Amino acid sequence: MPILGQNQYGKAETRVVKITRDGATHHVKDLNVSVSLSGDMDEVHYSGSNASVLPTDTTKNTVYAFAKEHGIESAEQFGIHLARHFVTSQESIHRARVRVEEYAWDRIEHAGEGAHSFARRGQEVRLAQITYDGEAWEVVSGLKDLVVMNSTDSEFWGYVKDKYTTLPEAYDRVLATEVSARWRFRWTGDGQQAPDWEESYARTRQHILRAFAETYSLSLQQTLYRMGARVIDHRGEIDEIRFSLPNKHHFLVDLKPFGLKNDNEVYFAADRPYGLIEATVLRDGCEARIPVDLTNL
Template identity: 60%
Template structure:
């Protein structure tokens, strides 16, 4: 039975990189996690162990550090595009590069005087991006975020669902709706020479997500997911598709009757698992195809 080599890639995962910009006594922090993966003429390294086509993963790590020193780290999408295009354009054996970056936000601690170099981590939310660039000059950019924790203390219902012999969940017309949003959105029209304001785009997409979550009277988390995606696509023309993973962070009303107390939707048990997981995509009907954008 013949055996052949299938799709493959290799790279350096999770290069932790911190860039400090010193503007006199005022400092700025860029804290990122960079992962790169390359593919191309890699038959020999798999079949014979010949490494002539391989750009070492250690070199990929060093390139990330060197580019941070040479060019700085602005918007993570721009930095990822810079790296991906470099790997493909500088190495004939590399036909495709994937660069993924996570960014961790720091907020300056306000102090008097000129000591503007102290920071505190700004919550658990993480900004993300995935960039692809190939030998044909095609680039795709998927921006995103994860662990954006949001909660509505009312304005959410859940009823009218299928009930069978195993159903114990009671319908409700007033519940807490909470989730930790993971969202990824694909930019349209990214070419090898294009430049976009990814920072402004990220801020505005995040605003759309929060506003839609807050303003939607929800009959299901799925309905809220769609409303959030619809708000982004009708507001931000640079986005052609957005995908979500949203766990339902359940809050169950506690029965206080054994203690002689009522509970008018005031005391809840916050359960961490098991949890419902809602996933879905919202896209323009004319969204350009980009099969590898999400991988």
């Protein structure tokens, strides 16, 4: 006899922009919110009874209403407000997972009165996932699409070679990647003081970038570890960080046919295929919980 397994439902990718007007100065929060709910939902699958189902349209409306009622202090705090509401207000809902993408805007300074002009900041996206089951919280933050490059201080040599190896050893190469990272907080509620989410994100991002810039790299794996280790060493609120780093290869162009010498100056930026380096860095004694496949987080 078939039985129902794990299931959830909700409203995905609700786009909400909250403008806070502080006199003539405005502040913008631009989010993409996905809500997933699970609990006592057997009957809607077996018989079609909707008696325990909160409509997904209601979850969408709740996102908009909470943007007004609670404001958006941070992606994490907004997700916490939503997850708590769904679990505590509906008897049939036992677990809520809220995923948030945040798109950053930089203020454009201008001569007129007020500060209300903005430009979208690059392609980097801030991420948060909040999970609540009525007792414990799990908060995972992160970022994606952060493209970084070192134009020197990177080597790659001494690797295994077989009859199919054609890659020449490199003692001065370009190292570039598009950082996708998730980090899990040790905070689980239960009377603990929550981190300052905005400060934590800014500092964690800064440590990732500093480690990338300051590591003389012999491999992208080494750089990844240094990035994660620096975060664990400097951010006591974080127990685990996972990276997925595609190696954005830059190959020297052969200029000899044109009678020119290429002294590490002209490169071909290849978009595919690419090496993909992934790993988790943990605080000693902590258990890994972030999924290996970051696309599922």
